[in-house]
Amino acid sequence: MPQVTHAGLAPTRTTLDNGVVVLAKQTTTTPAVAINLAIRAGSTSDPRGAAGTTWLLSRAIDRGTLNRDAADIAEALDSRGITITISVTRHLFSLVTTCLTEDFEAVLALLGEIVMTPSLPPREIETRRGQVITAIRQDEDNPAVRATESLMALLYPDEHPYGRRTKGSIELVEALTRDQLLSLHRQRFAPGTLSAALVGDVNPSHAHEVTADVFGSWQTPPPPPISLPPVGPATRRTRLVIPMMNKAQADIAYGFTTITRRDPDYYAFWLMNNVLGQYSLGGRLGDSIRERQGMAYYVSSALDANVAEGPLVIRAGVSPANVDRAIGSIDEEIAKVVGDGITPKELDESRRYLIGSIPRALETNAAIASFVQIAEFFGLGLDYDVRLPELLGAVTLEQANAAARRALDPERATVVIAGPYEER
Amino acid sequence: MRATTLDNGLKVLIQEEHTAPLASVWCWYKVGSKDERPGLTGVSHWVEHMNFKGTKNIPRDQVKGIIEQYGGSWNGYTWIDQTTYLETATRDALDRMLFIESERMANSLYHPDDCESERTVIISELQGGENDPDQLLDQEVTATAFKAHPYQHPTIGWLPDLQAMTRDDLYGYYRRYYVPNNATLVIVGDVDPDDALRRADQYFGSIEPGGDLARLRTMEPEQTGERRVTIRKEGTTAYLKVAYHAPSATDAQFVPVVILDAVLTGAKGLNLWSSFRTAPPQRSARLYRALVERGLASSVSGSIVPTEQPFLFTLSATATEGTSLAGVEAAMLEALDWVREQGITPAELTKAKAQLKARLVFDNDSVTNIAHQLGYFETIASVDVFTTLPSRIAAVTIAEVADAARSVLAPSNRTVGWYEPLPVA
Numbered sequence: 001m002p003q004v005t006h007a008g009l010a011p012t013r014t015t016l017d018n019g020v021v022v023l024a025k026q027t028t029t030t031p032a033v034a035i036n037l038a039i040r041a042g043s044t045s046d047p048r049g050a051a052g053t054t055w056l057l058s059r060a061i062d063r064g065t066l067n068r069d070a071a072d073i074a075e076a077l078d079s080r081g082i083t084i085t086i087s088v089t090r091h092l093f094s095l096v097t098t099c100l101t102e103d104f105e106a107v108l109a110l111l112g113e114i115v116m117t118p119s120l121p122p123r124e125i126e127t128r129r130g131q132v133i134t135a136i137r138q139d140e141d142n143p144a145v146r147a148t149e150s151l152m153a154l155l156y157p158d159e160h161p162y163g164r165r166t167k168g169s170i171e172l173v174e175a176l177t178r179d180q181l182l183s184l185h186r187q188r189f190a191p192g193t194l195s196a197a198l199v200g201d202v203n204p205s206h207a208h209e210v211t212a213d214v215f216g217s218w219q220t221p222p223p224p225p226i227s228l229p230p231v232g233p234a235t236r237r238t239r240l241v242i243p244m245m246n247k248a249q250a251d252i253a254y255g256f257t258t259i260t261r262r263d264p265d266y267y268a269f270w271l272m273n274n275v276l277g278q279y280s281l282g283g284r285l286g287d288s289i290r291e292r293q294g295m296a297y298y299v300s301s302a303l304d305a306n307v308a309e310g311p312l313v314i315r316a317g318v319s320p321a322n323v324d325r326a327i328g329s330i331d332e333e334i335a336k337v338v339g340d341g342i343t344p345k346e347l348d349e350s351r352r353y354l355i356g357s358i359p360r361a362l363e364t365n366a367a368i369a370s371f372v373q374i375a376e377f378f379g380l381g382l383d384y385d386v387r388l389p390e391l392l393g394a395v396t397l398e399q400a401n402a403a404a405r406r407a408l409d410p411e412r413a414t415v416v417i418a419g420p421y422e423e424r
Numbered sequence: 425m426r427a428t429t430l431d432n433g434l435k436v437l438i439q440e441e442h443t444a445p446l447a448s449v450w451c452w453y454k455v456g457s458k459d460e461r462p463g464l465t466g467v468s469h470w471v472e473h474m475n476f477k478g479t480k481n482i483p484r485d486q487v488k489g490i491i492e493q494y495g496g497s498w499n500g501y502t503w504i505d506q507t508t509y510l511e512t513a514t515r516d517a518l519d520r521m522l523f524i525e526s527e528r529m530a531n532s533l534y535h536p537d538d539c540e541s542e543r544t545v546i547i548s549e550l551q552g553g554e555n556d557p558d559q560l561l562d563q564e565v566t567a568t569a570f571k572a573h574p575y576q577h578p579t580i581g582w583l584p585d586l587q588a589m590t591r592d593d594l595y596g597y598y599r600r601y602y603v604p605n606n607a608t609l610v611i612v613g614d615v616d617p618d619d620a621l622r623r624a625d626q627y628f629g630s631i632e633p634g635g636d637l638a639r640l641r642t643m644e645p646e647q648t649g650e651r652r653v654t655i656r657k658e659g660t661t662a663y664l665k666v667a668y669h670a671p672s673a674t675d676a677q678f679v680p681v682v683i684l685d686a687v688l689t690g691a692k693g694l695n696l697w698s699s700f701r702t703a704p705p706q707r708s709a710r711l712y713r714a715l716v717e718r719g720l721a722s723s724v725s726g727s728i729v730p731t732e733q734p735f736l737f738t739l740s741a742t743a744t745e746g747t748s749l750a751g752v753e754a755a756m757l758e759a760l761d762w763v764r765e766q767g768i769t770p771a772e773l774t775k776a777k778a779q780l781k782a783r784l785v786f787d788n789d790s791v792t793n794i795a796h797q798l799g800y801f802e803t804i805a806s807v808d809v810f811t812t813l814p815s816r817i818a819a820v821t822i823a824e825v826a827d828a829a830r831s832v833l834a835p836s837n838r839t840v841g842w843y844e845p846l847p848v849a
């Protein structure tokens with residue numbers, strides 16, 4: 001067994017009076033600090049009928065504040081050699097950067113202005129709108145994106161927030177107004193929804209003080225909760241073909257809805273998915289489709305258990321001539337996992353791998369910051385990295401196989417094919 | 425950092441890093457797609473794939489999981505100058521990692537059935553790449569910019585060569601280049617250097633060196649006029665690339681061009697393994713302001729990568745919906761002509777240096793990334809080129825950047841590529 005000498009991250013967690021959570025961890029690998037600000041305002045915050053609002057806000061939010069225009073912000077970032085990566089997931093709006101230690105205070109202050117007092121200049125909104133529309137057009141020409149987004153729409157129908165495109169559609173984005181962006185910001189950005197992870201060459205008490213200086217006086221009422229409609233498993237097999245005859249290769253997205261992150265079976269699902277489509281080069285699926293049949297450069301499965309029942313998505317890129325054979329092989333591998341179960345050896349190997357990879361996954365400041373944010377979001381505790389081996393260690397073969405039976409069934413699979421392929 | 429050469433010619437670079445209980449092992453070979461003859465394009469990369477298919481002492485069915493048992497990750501890549509393999513795992517897996525790499529160097533199997541099944545995997549990889557218009561354009565621009573030098577063809581190879589290559593082609597190529605005197609072993613992490621060196625010698629010391637490797641000698645003749653290539657294909661989005669022949673990593677003009685690129689599109693850092701994880705700081709960069717801020721392009725980027733021989737400095741833009749490629753090209757060339765005539769400002773030089781200083785720190789945030797940088801530079805030039813980068817950057821003057829802009833950005837030195845989308849039927 002790998003000797004995991006990992007003593008535990010033991011990040012500190014403090015809370016400002018207004019509810020901002022500060023997660024800090026000192027490391028000395030590099031003279032740098034990773035800053036990860038997470039606001040509970042992901043794409044599920046998009047108003048009904050206005051998918052893409054949060055995404056456009058994310059493109060424009062850092063282009064002007066009460067005190068600085070876009071050029072000032074550009075100079076403040078570029079002169080320090082840093083970039084803010086702003087991402088929008090289903091539930092989080094994140095601003096992430098790594099800066100040199102000497103710039104930490106100034107950079108956090110700038111991020112604070114961006115989060116609390118964005119000015120959203122009309123000219124900036126127009127430029128970013130043009131970029132978003134071009135990005136949507138690129139997505140429309142990308143078989144992998146088309147297959148995945150269409151799969152999500154089929155798994156989460158009826159305008160379920162998980163089924164909507166994060167960027168929205170061209171029509172919706174063209175219609176979005178500055179007032180809609182301001183109103184979304186006003187409603188969803190509040191101190192009680194912000195957690196700041198600060199990892200690197202800064203001690204936790206200083207990190208707390210700087211965060212208090214930046215965010216301490218921010219007062220905004222907490223936003224109303226977002227209700228997610230219940231998710232039901234598919235009751236029959238669904239297949240959708242999106243012909244894209246200008247492409248060389250077809251992308252397959254094949255999936256199911258599964259469980260929430262809070263589900264006690266989560267670790268059994270995680271291990272089962274690792275065996276099915278992750279371990280080494282794509283688990284059992286990789287063995288069959290890439291290694292034995294040479295059909296694809298990539299094939300794997302991903303489990304995204306979330307606040308609501310998230311998806312398990314299998315993806316592969318194959319020559320159009322091999323689409324039917326590849327889907328047949330996925331069906332076959334799933335039927336085997338469900339019917340015969342995974343083996344004790346497979347469970348043991350995946351478990352050893354996942355436990356043994358924890359130190360590697362927590363090596364960089366940015367990775368630690370992201371890990372503690374996920375633990376914070378799902379309420380997993382400050383010692384989650386230490387408890388994780390126990391949680392994975394406790395899963396029995398019967399539990400992993402029950403997870404397969406619960407989630408997987410070729411008869412209920414939703415399958416999307418995008419590429420140079422047409423239904424015969 | 426400790427550098428040693430074993431009796432069989434294997435170069436060993438070891439660096440202690442005790443920040444995490446990890447070690448990263450990379451084995452680098454001085455062979456890449458530039459070493460390929462016509463008819464064998466793509467062989468370096470295919471050989472890389474075959475070197476994950478079992479060895480004399482790691483049977484095919486034991487490859488899977490060999491490093492995963494230690495929680496480790498493994499990977500490899502091939503590019504124009506180099507082929508490399510890595511494992512990063514907990515430090516107690518050091519022996520296992522060295523064993524895997526020594527086996528890969530001396531004992532890979534190349535079973536005919538595995539060669540065949542990998543042929544279709546690689547063709548699938550090629551076709552997946554062609555699904556991306558930007559990648560397709562990059563391939564065509566590179567092929568147009570070089571008319572003699574083997575940097576011309578893509579690392580993945582040309583499809584007809586991939587269809588025709590044989591097991592013997594692959595195995596012969598492997599035996600020729602996978603010898604200790606053509607390789608560099610890098611170990612970085614929570615290790616004791618004396619102990620790590622002893623172990624390296626134990627695993628690799630008995631591998632016989634190979635003969636002298638005759639290299640292809642073709643040099644690209646100076647380009648005498650602008651070249652153009654236009655791809656017209658169904659799609660939704662228009663792409664522009666302008667590529668200039670650029671200095672190699674050891675050329676005195678290399679770092680001035682890196683500064684020039686930072687001024688035009690923001691500093692990327694110089695780690696092929698990690699630099700592209702985050703976008704460059706570019707909002708105040710010249711081409712960003714000229715193209716993106718004016719709404720002509722949705723993105724702009726620059727690429728100047730350290731290479732053994734002169735490669736390309738490439739500037740790319742994605743046209744916004746409704747903007748003509750001619751308009752994007754005119755705006756880009758105007759900005760390039762301006763910097764060629766006027767050079768850069770002192771403020772721009774200061775900012776570019778600050779950006780590069782920060783990016784070099786960010787590039788070295790893990791044992792894997794540090795090990796990559798040591799091995800990469802040793803393979804394309806020398807590890808000293810890496811260790812002297814900060815001082816070379818600090819010493820660059822405005823005049824040197826202006827000189828570099830004048831010579832590299834000459835119109836006769838460029839290749840312009842358009843991807844013009846045709847309406848999707």
